[in-house]
Amino acid sequence: MPTLHVAIIGSGPAGYYTAEALAKRGNVHVDIIDRLPTPFGLIRGGVAPDHQSIKQVYRRYEKTALSDNVRFAGHVEIGRDVSIAELRELYDAVVLATGAGEERPLGIPGENKAGVIGSAAFVGWYNSHPDFAELAPNLNIPSVAVIGNGNVAVDVVRVLAKTEQEMAASDLAAYAAETIHPAPIRDIHMFGRRGPMEASFTPKELGELGEMTRCVALVDADQIPETVDTEGLEPKEANVRVKNLEHLKAFIPNQPEDKPVRLHITFYARPVEVLGDAKVEALRMEKTRVEAGQCVGTGEIYDIPCGLVVPCIGYRTAPIKGVPFDEWSGRFLNEDGLIASGLYAVGWARRGPTGTIGTNRPDGIGIAEKILTEMPPSGKRGREGLDELLVERSVKIATFQDWKKIEAAEMAAAKGAAPRSKFADIDEMMRIVRGQA
Ligand code: NAP
Helix, strand or coil: CCCEEEEEECCCHHHHHHHHHHHCCCCEEEEEECCCCCCCCHHHHCCCCCCHHHHCCHHHHHHHHCCCCEEEEECCCECCCECHHHHHHHCCEEEECCCCCEECCCCCCCCCCECECCHHHHHHHHCCCCCCCCCCCCCCCCEEEEECCCHHHHHHHHHHHCCCCCCCCCCCCHHHHHHHCCCCCCEEEEECCCCHHHCCCCHHHHHHCCCCCCEEEEECHHHCCCCCCCCCCCHHHHHHHHHHHHHHHHHCCCCHHHCCEEEEEECCEEEEEEECCCECCEEEEEEEEEECCEEEEEEEEEEEECCEEEECCCEECCCCCCCCEECCCCEECCECCEEECCEEECCHHHHCCCCCHHHHHHHHHHHHHHHHHHCCCCCCCCHHHHHHHHHHCCCCCECHHHHHHHHHHHHHHCCCCCCCCCCCCHHHHHHHHCCCC
């Protein structure tokens, strides 16, 4: 039986779940291509450093990575080392599992001032992502504004507010710890443009904001409803809202003087302008109300002094030359994952930045099924052809075994209770791979 050759671009959850589903099915060879020499995408570069239990899912991906018919081809960049058109020539199917790594703009005046740092960059910075390791944000400031009511906003707040001790068992970048822990930040504002019942954070994450050693979560009692209107809601969604409300109600008695750092959780407020000369000095907010689920401005304006603004308002997929892209939604133009014959999108690159890590599993299984139904093996050269091309171009891939060398060095460098000390420099990682470190 001829072999089906599939290339998956991106080694995050969506990529690995797709590979897992394909690898179980007969004569299929899967190459997972990533521009970094490190696998697992969002698990390594997005999931919060103090959420180590969530990161454990990498063990499942590792099993797939080590199966005979799956290969990790790291340190290979689409557009620089090989094009999508070339991969489509070589493989029966190409799957874009590239996630959503770009910022969504706020679309307000002043958002390009120094000190406005989107969550893609800020989270990447504290998670040792090579693209953002040099960010060097100025945290020598008294006040920060975090925009958004999703779990990313909650992550950013927690990482800024937790103590060194609370982060001891995390894999927070050492340079980030050195900047965050001595920072004189005393006020963190988290703004939701709609109300508490429209917020997209989840109860476990919201609850953690009430358990921090040096930071007290404050809410305005007038913004917290007495009960939740669950009519018409799916039971799961209703449960989330009920539990979120329980947490918010528990924050009502908290007082600003309870702890040295204050987290102001403010609803019904949207940013309208970033104020300051070259750098952020304040954020101009407009009070809002919710009408038919939509946020509507009231015209009532106020300013919040702050030296850093972190918009956590969702992400966009990075476009790839030659691949149809929907500018409005910020992801590849696709119909149920199909972009063009033999070209697919999966995960956030398909459906946008929503859902949990587990949401990518059915997504990956669905795309694998589609490929197996729609793309019979056609005698393409797959891996062999790619390797030939990369040798011609002097591109040396980082294999999964190479990654294991990097991982071993990161674990060996870990201090105290930390699980690893991540490298953020690709050249340094490649020196370890080559035994030159
Ligand atoms: P999200 O859940 O979509 O939240 C985005 C937030 O930004 C919403 O509150 C949204 O408000 C707000 N927003 C959007 N545009 C805005 C604007 N122009 N001005 C002001 N506010 C604006 O996205 P996310 O937090 O980036 O998370 C992405 C996905 O990853 C989610 O599915 C999340 O649950 C998941 N995640 C999970 C975890 C975890 O499980 N621990 C951790 C991190 C992320 P509206 O609702 O009004 O649009």
